[in-house]
Amino acid sequence: MQEIVSLAAANLLSPMILSFALGLFAAFARSELTIPEAAAKALSIYLLFAIGFKGGVAVADHGVDLKLITVMAGGVLLSFGLPFVAFGLLRVLTRLSVVDAAATSAHYGSISIVTFVTAISVLTGRGIESEGYMVAVAAAMEAPAIISALWLVSRNGTGTKMDADLWREILLNGSIVLLVGSFLIGAITGQDGMARIESFVVSPFQGVLCLFLLDMGLVAGRGLRGARGLLTPQLFLFGMLMPAVGSAFGLAVALALGLTPGGAALLMTLAASASYIAVPAAMRVALPEADPAIYLTLSLGVTFPFNLAIGIPSYVALSSMMIGA
Template structure:
């Protein structure tokens, strides 16, 4: 375990994240242009999806793949319920804020998944390629679960707005579902996965000089930007975070990882595959879910849920969490 932590803390991707975090906290003028950051994100999504699809083409579809997708969807829907109950018991957050935070912890961080994939590879293990499909499936159920949890607060807010003669600012359910399904990260990840699946190893060999060889360098630059964003969030939003909320940001991913490790055992995944599924369950979204929350729960406070997911849980997972999840997977398998 200590060897895994040491290796992870000294890996280039973690050190680049630490550089960005330190620069932001020190108020450096270092910045990654927004257009460049978006380009890096598009590249990573494309590369992850394509390589996962090619792996599935080589592996084939079987009951294990279907089982992993079902388990991933159930985890994504169920973890927010547990997170919401824990927040209700340990904090004094309004119901809408608690539901919004819970959604982040049920959905996934694709960057954490990528970092976990690299850590698994550096540990000398391999993982099933179809876990990329599981990652895509785990984006949306947590959002629907959070909306179900917050429906009472939304109805009360709508009633108050009606009494005051105000328009209800919430998007309709149909609009929300469309926004979730057509979210850019989901569309690109699923599309690249499908293309990789269709073209297989032949297609992967064609695009390898672009999507395989430069991957780790691009990931380092992207995590530099993530460090800058996380540092700015901590600098401006830390006053909103009370101790019980900070503690939640550290223990909730570990609790989710334990649940995922237990329910994934019957799937018969490899050690590397178990580690990645556990990492997915332990990660917290900071891209797809915040966009959905702005549409569905505009009264929830981004200063809390974004700082929690990106400023607290993401650094924990990137430094200490991933080695812990790999060690847990080795123990389970």
């Protein structure tokens, strides 16, 4: 417990978390501070490319073997299964409709790439190594949860169909295409490619992440400010309970697969995070009747800051405790 508190305190005082806190403060104080939409999109494009490229280089160094394939399969199974857990909790704890509960559950089966990146930064700061191919696992976990959520809706008789437009949105979502594409570029070019663009994808990364989290703080704060009547205590409880439940499943899979403490912490983070990029875009097409104010406020306004402040330090400490650092 003492290690968790120590990690949480150190994480809260990191430039990334303080940047997010600044955004929250500015939003609640109704400051005019804003990040232009084009600039925010450019920041996200940079982060996705840098993450994917570095992951691809790591896989090129490691090589594609049974361990990599097995870990990716474990991640996909988590992404397929966690929406069922989230859906069950939402139906027990809240009065959400089937459609709103299913749409929300999709976010908690998919992943937040920025939460994942923050966890990598925490591990790096602690000198904890992790499997470089975990970014491939992150990419594989983006879409399966959407399919699970649509099955949940279909099972309850809403008639949602997996048509061509929906499959296109799922498989060709911009964040997925960029992450997978840059991963392939890194895997193909390897260390030679890294040597050419290292000054671009490595050195500026932490600073860009700070600016991106500043924007996320602004977005989350404004969402929370505008959803005061919508965010019931039961929904708020779910937004903090589901990350703990997801991380427990992630830890179980990590132990079964024999991951290192760093790899286990990253898998726990992926299982605990909630999407706010790829899944909302898919839900707009698949379940337009679902209320975005519910699932976006929960994923970005509750679960995202919970993971940054409390979750990630807990996952790092627990993985080290269970596996040994």
